[in-house]
Amino acid sequence: MFLNGLKAKSILKQIDKVQLARNYKASKGGVATVAILQEMDKPFDTKQLTKLCKAIGVKPKDVTMLEYVKTLTKEQREQPQLFSDKQVGWKGVFKTKSLKDFSATPFDILISYYTPENLSLKAMTALSVAKFKVGINPEMEAYNDLTIHVATDQEVVFTKELEKYLKILKVIN
Incomplete structure (x- = not known):
C-alpha cells in the first residue's frame, strides 16, 4: 500500500516534468493519424467513429485505439490495444512494447475519451x-x-464540437 503511493507520486512527478517541457507547434500538413485513448467499459461508439473520421478527414484505418482495463484476463493479455495499471511502472515507464510504441508515436491528434x-x-x-x-x-x-x-455517452455532441473547434483552430480545413 505504501509503495503504491510512492509509485503514484513518482508517476505524477514525471507527468509534471513532461508537461512543463511540452510546447504545442501547429502542424501544416493536416491530419493523417488519430489515436483514441479510452476505457474498455465505455468505448467510443463505432458509428460515431466513422462520422468522426469523416469530419476530421482521416480513414478509419488511420485511427489507433488504446483501451484501459482495470485488470487484464489471460485472453486480454494477448491483445496489444488493451492495457492495465500493472503495465505502467515507476516514473510512468511503460512496460510493454505496445504502450511504448503508442506513447512514442507522434499522432496528429490524440483523443483522450x-x-x-x-x-x-x-x-x-x-x-x-x-x-x-x-x-x-x-x-x-x-x-x-x-x-x-x-x-x-455523448459521442454525437463530441464529434460536432470537435469538428467545429478543429476548424476554428485551423487544425483541419
Missing part, C-alpha cells in the same frame, strides 16, 4: 508525444490542448 480520474490513463495522455491532444475530462485541461466538456 475518458472521464474518471485514473493515473494510468492520465500518464498515457501526458507522456504521449501526440502533436495535438483533445480530451473530455475537465480535470485534465492542463494535459490537453483542447477540452470539450461532454459525458462519455
Whole structure:
C-alpha cells in the first residue's frame, strides 16, 4: 500500500516534468493519424467513429485505439490495444512494447475519451508525444490542448464540437 503511493507520486512527478517541457507547434500538413485513448467499459461508439473520421478527414484505418482495463484476463493479455495499471511502472515507464510504441508515436491528434480520474490513463495522455491532444475530462485541461466538456455517452455532441473547434483552430480545413 505504501509503495503504491510512492509509485503514484513518482508517476505524477514525471507527468509534471513532461508537461512543463511540452510546447504545442501547429502542424501544416493536416491530419493523417488519430489515436483514441479510452476505457474498455465505455468505448467510443463505432458509428460515431466513422462520422468522426469523416469530419476530421482521416480513414478509419488511420485511427489507433488504446483501451484501459482495470485488470487484464489471460485472453486480454494477448491483445496489444488493451492495457492495465500493472503495465505502467515507476516514473510512468511503460512496460510493454505496445504502450511504448503508442506513447512514442507522434499522432496528429490524440483523443483522450475518458472521464474518471485514473493515473494510468492520465500518464498515457501526458507522456504521449501526440502533436495535438483533445480530451473530455475537465480535470485534465492542463494535459490537453483542447477540452470539450461532454459525458462519455455523448459521442454525437463530441464529434460536432470537435469538428467545429478543429476548424476554428485551423487544425483541419
